[in-house]
Amino acid sequence: MKIFAINPGSTSTKIALFNNDRCIFIKNVKHEASELAKYKNLSEQLPYRKQTIINILEEENISLDGCDAFVGRGGGLLSMEGGVYAVNDIMLNHAANCANGVLHPANLGSLLANEFCEQYGGQAFVVNPPDVDEFEEVARVTGIKEINRTSHIHALNQKETAQRHAEAIGKKYTDCNFIVCHIGGGVSVAAHRMGRMIDGNDIVGGEGPMAPTRAGAVPADQLIRLCFSGKYSQKEMLEKCTKTGGFVDHLGTSDAIEVIEMASKGDSYAKLIWDAMIYQIIKQIGSMAAVLHGKVDGILLGGGMAHNKGLVQTITEACSFIAPVTAYPGEFEMEAMAAGAERALKGTEEIKTYTGKPVWTGYKKEC
Template structure:
């Protein structure tokens, strides 16, 4: 049977949409939103009706009738820790938590809301697949060093697992048979230890943990951060924005663009070169810590995400690791296909739908 699947992946200033016939992509588009249009809405959640109409306009333009769509799939947002990876049915409780931003505000929260808004009037199923809050980490990895504060799992689950499965298939293995370190390099960086189908340790890509990235600080020295917070110069929200949005390369170089930084290096900008090397060094330290946490029993290191297209940056990483650990690079991401395949696996009964926990 052929299923028509609509995939929705909201970003801060755009909404990616794709139409699949089973696992065959037949239409994909990034629907960009003007900043002035978004400024009309006090919160991200207030953009729901606006973005829904943009998607409906896309369907009309390309002559897709919503009633002919079999399933709607949205990117998962900031939810409670979910102990099982896979495809989740969008429930009323999930909708309530996302609308109230109970676990944080992020554009990805709109993914489930949009899928639900489009599916419910048509009595069609609406799913999310491997949201960022999937939490498979082992208890020992939760210990932070201070009672009452635990390390949590918040990372690029969707792309990390999709690329890990893709790599396993390419070498004739099952994902569940391998132990891999997967580094997702985007605007934020997350590095996960995948062991026999579970991500048993990973840095929190949203909350100031792990290596710094183009837009995020990663882990900072504690005392100077405390002094900054109590300086009286910044509000709580301003500090959070510094850590995730205005940190990393943005704070050092004024840009998160790998292309711009590459051009600056080619023009002789030593500062740009230094901080790009420093970012690679931080990624190497994160990979190295997981390598030894796995006792060196690693089947490979996978590097993926948008910043993996920066060959200079990848070369810096390989310079440290290539003689010790095999490294495979999958530039970019394929989240749209991963979302579609998650839904298709449920529709074809390869996997069971997860209704709740």
């Protein structure tokens, strides 16, 4: 089967062509910032991004004729359960108008997939988009009535990592319990029970371990006092939690390799911050093990920082009493999108319908 995957980013669009599960072409198509600045909103970028992709394909002598599926990243949507979704009019409308309120180039994924599908035929899909939410209701409750927990996890890479490990141990993902850690620019740790991510840290909402650019969980009282200290604006505080926290706030860099080098050269503070991040990941793994009642088939480490052997070893030493620890370094986003589309085309996974209705709208009964 011929599958074309599209993953739009801030200044580039990653594309890949697959024959079944074999990648035969991959390219990170660059977009000039000055060119993108000409457009008032994301949707207006669509024709430009599509034409840029077509130009690269023509230069590389790559044809999309006969493609069975086009699969896009799928941002801008309301919450849904995980799976493979056919692109429909509701999805296109929500993506174009940023229904979830998160303005990100990933919103163009389904729109681009649909554009290519209309031109070349085949089917258009999104696979485990960013707004996958499979939390159990009890996991949503906080001690403040107006605040509920929601799921913002690296769903695409987490589920692909879990799918791969389940296959490696001769089981189905839907028959396993895993704790999956994505350790990259953001850090998410989630409990996967029988194919569903029932709990995990909200990487957008400021939960869980610190990350290169994110603060993670911090003491609420100190955070509130800092917010009202007059030292920072609301925008600056939000950025401190999601863009300029973590390594950036402590060490002035978001580059994990640079932090490791600083620590190896005797910078004791850099070593402390690196060790603290790993320590916080270990604590989050422990909490997810409790969520799964200790019935864990494996602890899986993915993302770019899983290439670091010291990080993997430290987590393994701390957590192997819970379950075997296995590293799957790097990200599998393009492969994950193609694999989902392939399962849908083969009929081994149900194709779901995006209804535009969030999976959770409130507790079943008011107290």
